[in-house]
Structure formats: C-alpha cells, structure tokens
Amino acid sequence: MVRTVVAALLAAATAHAAGWQELDGAPCPEFAAGRWFNADTPPTAAALRGRVFLLAFICDT
C-alpha cells in the first residue's frame, strides 16, 4: 500500500516536471512581470543578449 502511494506520488511529481518545455537549443522565450525587485529596468530576454543568465521560476511556498 505504502509503495503504491509512493509510486503514485512519484508519477505525479514526474508529470509536473514534464510540464515544462525542454527548449534545448531554442531561443529563450520573452518574459514579463508586473513588478520587479532588484532591477533598475525590467530585464528581458532581448536585453540580456550577450549575457549568460539563469531564469528561475519560483514561488514563496
């Protein structure tokens, strides 16, 4: 029973991860947000050309 539950949870977790596009080698899509912290001007994929950058999708929970 425990194994079944664990397997179901793992499957759910895998499904969630699979939702993200792989995008390997593709141009980084443009992004936008309503309000920015720690940025003088809103960063964009176009403005960051010439820089290596990490784009992280986060939540506070």
Added chain:
Amino acid sequence: MVYLNRLLDQYGPRGLRVVALTFDEASDIERVFVKELRARFAIGCGMEPETFTRFVRPNEVAAFPYSYLVDTEGKVVGHGEKVGEELFAKALEDFFDPALGRELHPALAAARASYEKGEIGKAWADAVKAEADPDAALAADAKHLRARCEANAAFARRQAEKRLATKDYPAAMKLVDELSRAYAGMEAASWAAAKKREIQADPAARRELTAWQELEKIIEREKKAGGDRKKLEAVRKAYQALVKKYHGTGASVEAYKRSVG
C-alpha cells in the same frame, strides 16, 4: 532560494545574471525573498500568464521551482527542477573561467577580493607587483593569480571574438564594454577598446546596433499594449516598418518573426 544568491556570489562577478519569475504577489515576495532571504537577484512578481505558457506545454501542469540556463546568444542550454548550482555546474564551468582553485598567501587578500568582485585588471596589477616579492610562497601564489587573470581575460576575449565573427554586434558591444571595465590595465582591455572603436566606425555594425535599439523599444511597446488590439496592430506595423528599414540585419529577422508570431 539561497542557491540563487550563491550562484550570484560565485558567477555574478564573471557575468552571470539571475532572473526569477513568480506568480506571487509583490507584497509576499518583498517580505519573504527581499527582506527575509535578502535576495539580490532580479525578481519579477505577478508573472504574465503569456510568459508562463511560453515555457509550459499546453494543458500540462508544471511544478515550481524550475529553471533555464541561457547562453550569450539567447539560447537555452540547460534546464531542470532544481535551481541549485549542481544542476548547471558543468555548463557554468563551460561558460565561466573556473575560480582560483586554491588558497592564496594572505598578502594577496586584496588582490583576491578584486578578482572575486570581477575587477580582474586590478587583481592582475597587484599580482604582477607581488610576483617580484622575495617571499617565494607569495611570489608563487602571485604567479598563479596572474595566470588565472590572464586565462580569464583570454576566455572573455574569445567570447567577444565569437560574437564579432558572427556579426552579433549587440552582444559583442556588451562583451567589449565588460572587457574594458573588468580587465582595465590588461592587454585584453586595450583590445576591447580598439574593437569598440572599430564597431562604432563600421556603418553596417552601427546600423545593426541602431536596429536592435529600435526593436527593443517596439518590444517594450508590445508589452505595454497588453490586450489592446489597436495598440497591438500599431506594434505589428512598427515591426513591419523595421523589417523594411533595416532589411538584412539580424534585428529585421527578429522583427519579422514577431510581426507574424
């Protein structure tokens, strides 16, 4: 999210930028990330749904956190569930010159601090002076530091040369500006200054740069347009006008994609 601050500490001085996006409210992010966790990376709150749909497969659920590593050409080179340095360690090592790799003589503390802040030219100048010191241990560490600075400069210069070879002038300009600043006093900075003058004197390069500047303004207009159909139509026309005006440039290709996308 302390991982992101750590990534900035390690690779920020050598050029890495970190951008975080969230659906969360600005008030929550300010309280948790900015005030409590002292995040130093850019955080965009109230992410636009259109942004999210560009990164997630249709009708699928995606769990947070997730991150993408993007190279200097704007292409995704890595992605994964964690946002820690482990996930991108190999790719980051490929992009950025490895750190010093060993402890240095205490007399080189200031030089080391300069190196870690990205003031490579300053660290190099200090190392060159210390290399003549009669203390053999100090001289050996200074030699090591000088070599690291020079390797770093060579690496940065190769990145700029690649952009120049492909006529990617916007990226090349950013890199030569960075070279001039970070490697001041070194041969790489002189090379960068000369390349900048060449770019500025080249009409084709100037045209490309101007085209990208205009394109970025239109992209901003598109973002501000929201769902306003009239404004979006005006933006589409602006893209088309740019395609005609700057035909043959990389910016016109990008503008064309955006006008039909």
